[in-house]
Amino acid sequence: MKIKLIAFGIAKDILNTQKMELDFEQEGLNIHYLKEHLLSNFPEFAKLRSLAFAVNDEYQEDDFLLNDRDEIVIIPPVSGG
Amino acid sequence: MSRNPEVPKSQNPNIDIQIIATPLLPQQCIDFIQDGGAGGQAVFIGTVRNQTKGNKVIRLEFESYIPMAIKELRKIAEAVFDKWDAFKIAIHHRVGVLEVGEIAVVIAVSTPHRKAAFEACEYAIDTLKETVPIWKKEVFENGEVWVAAHP
Numbered sequence: 001m002k003i004k005l006i007a008f009g010i011a012k013d014i015l016n017t018q019k020m021e022l023d024f025e026q027e028g029l030n031i032h033y034l035k036e037h038l039l040s041n042f043p044e045f046a047k048l049r050s051l052a053f054a055v056n057d058e059y060q061e062d063d064f065l066l067n068d069r070d071e072i073v074i075i076p077p078v079s080g081g
Numbered sequence: 082m083s084r085n086p087e088v089p090k091s092q093n094p095n096i097d098i099q100i101i102a103t104p105l106l107p108q109q110c111i112d113f114i115q116d117g118g119a120g121g122q123a124v125f126i127g128t129v130r131n132q133t134k135g136n137k138v139i140r141l142e143f144e145s146y147i148p149m150a151i152k153e154l155r156k157i158a159e160a161v162f163d164k165w166d167a168f169k170i171a172i173h174h175r176v177g178v179l180e181v182g183e184i185a186v187v188i189a190v191s192t193p194h195r196k197a198a199f200e201a202c203e204y205a206i207d208t209l210k211e212t213v214p215i216w217k218k219e220v221f222e223n224g225e226v227w228v229a230a231h232p
Contacts, residue, residue, distance in 0.1 A: 006146075008146055008214065009218075009227050009230065010216075013227075049229060049230060054146070054149055057148050073146055075214055076227070078211070078213060078214055078216060078229075079228040080143075080145070080174060080213045080214075081186050081209050081213075
């Protein structure tokens with residue numbers, strides 16, 4: 001399954017890019033799996049106050065199942081206002 | 082408490098949400114919320130402070146995942162109508178580079194009586210700060226920090 005990650009704020013700094021494509025061999029992956037993958041490849045994420053993910057412009061929980069060609073937005077701690 | 086229960090949410094004429102890269106104009110928000118039935122109007126203006134914990138701020142840089150930010154701001158506006166007897170609400174947020182003293186956000190809400198106006202306005206800015214995908218980076222003389230990123 002191929003997914004596209006889009007990063008903002010400090011997440012963009014950690015990945016050193018705003019957009020990244022990932023290709024996983026397994027199917028049936030969820031947000032939790034993606035989070036663990038990011039944490040192990042980019043340990044800086046573990047230092048953040050929070051780490052959320054959005055698909056289709058909605059926050060999604062750990063158990064949200066990913067589909068091939070999903071675009072997933074990494075939402076580090078927000079600081080609007 | 083919604084005054085427009087039948088209007089599709091995306092077309093509610095009592096909600097004005099904008100995320101723009103040009104200077105905000107509070108008067109536009111105030112003009113939007115005018116309603117003959119309103120006895121009270123509350124306006125919150127968030128501005129760029131010149132220091133944080135004693136460190137001199139040079140500028141702020143705001144970025145946003147705009148489609149989702151608009152959606153989340155709309156949810157906040159709709160929650161205001163659910164919780165309080167409000168007529169209209171405007172929420173404008175700026176993105177890009179802001180100098181000290183510039184306006185980052187304006188929230189304006191009109192209600193029949195003043196208590197609801199204060200409460201709704203405070204609820205809106207407090208919730209915006211928790212849920213809306215907007216991020217600000219503080220730029221100091223000796224470095225820069227994504228605000229609230231680390232505990």
